[in-house]
Amino acid sequence: MSKQNREQKKQKVIEVLNKARSMELQAIHQYMNQHYSLDDKDYGEFATKIRTIAIDEMRHAETFAERVKELDGEPTTELAGGVEKNQDVEKIFPFDSEQEEEAIETYNEFAQICRENNDTISAKLFETIIEEEQQHQNYFDDIDDHIKNLGNTYLARMVGTAEGEGGEE
Numbered sequence: 001m002s003k004q005n006r007e008q009k010k011q012k013v014i015e016v017l018n019k020a021r022s023m024e025l026q027a028i029h030q031y032m033n034q035h036y037s038l039d040d041k042d043y044g045e046f047a048t049k050i051r052t053i054a055i056d057e058m059r060h061a062e063t064f065a066e067r068v069k070e071l072d073g074e075p076t077t078e079l080a081g082g083v084e085k086n087q088d089v090e091k092i093f094p095f096d097s098e099q100e101e102e103a104i105e106t107y108n109e110f111a112q113i114c115r116e117n118n119d120t121i122s123a124k125l126f127e128t129i130i131e132e133e134q135q136h137q138n139y140f141d142d143i144d145d146h147i148k149n150l151g152n153t154y155l156a157r158m159v160g161t162a163e164g165e166g167g168e169e
């Protein structure tokens with residue numbers, strides 16, 4: 001393979017790594033905003049869990065940046081989209097589940113693009129992160145189910161719950 005060809009392949013991988021990093025940066029801001037708003041409404045347990053997830057996304061953004069730098073690229077600072085504010089508590093969980101779903105689908109495509117461009121290391125990075133996004137989605141779906149099935153009874157029980165350290169579940 002010519003040097004020029006290798007360079008083109010590397011640029012394609014850098015492009016998807018940076019697109020993924022933009023998605024993570026947007027998710028970080030979205031989840032932090034939800035964390036503060038849930039905290040204001042005194043949903044301590046939800047707030048803490050979403051804070052923990054935001055920190056996972058920070059780690060993902062950092063992982064993508066490190067790989068971009070290994071490939072001699074420049075890590076992006078752009079957010080993939082805007083941040084929704086003042087969401088009702090009932091809206092937050094299906095919204096976030098959708099956001100994780102999009103990440104999972106997109107990262108699967110990106111892993112494929114990495115492989116097509118002979119970069120197994122980046123493809124594996126995507127696969128590892130997909131597993132974590134899947135765990136985030138499961139959490140958001142579980143809470144959404146509880147709210148849909150039990151409604152205000154469940155929500156009333158979650159008001160005044162303690163803000164914990166947000167350790168791994």
Ligand SMILES: [Fe+2]
Binds near residue numbers: 056057060
């Ligand atoms: Fe992530």
Ligand SMILES: [Fe+2]
Binds near residue numbers: 057100103136
């Ligand atoms: Fe996630």
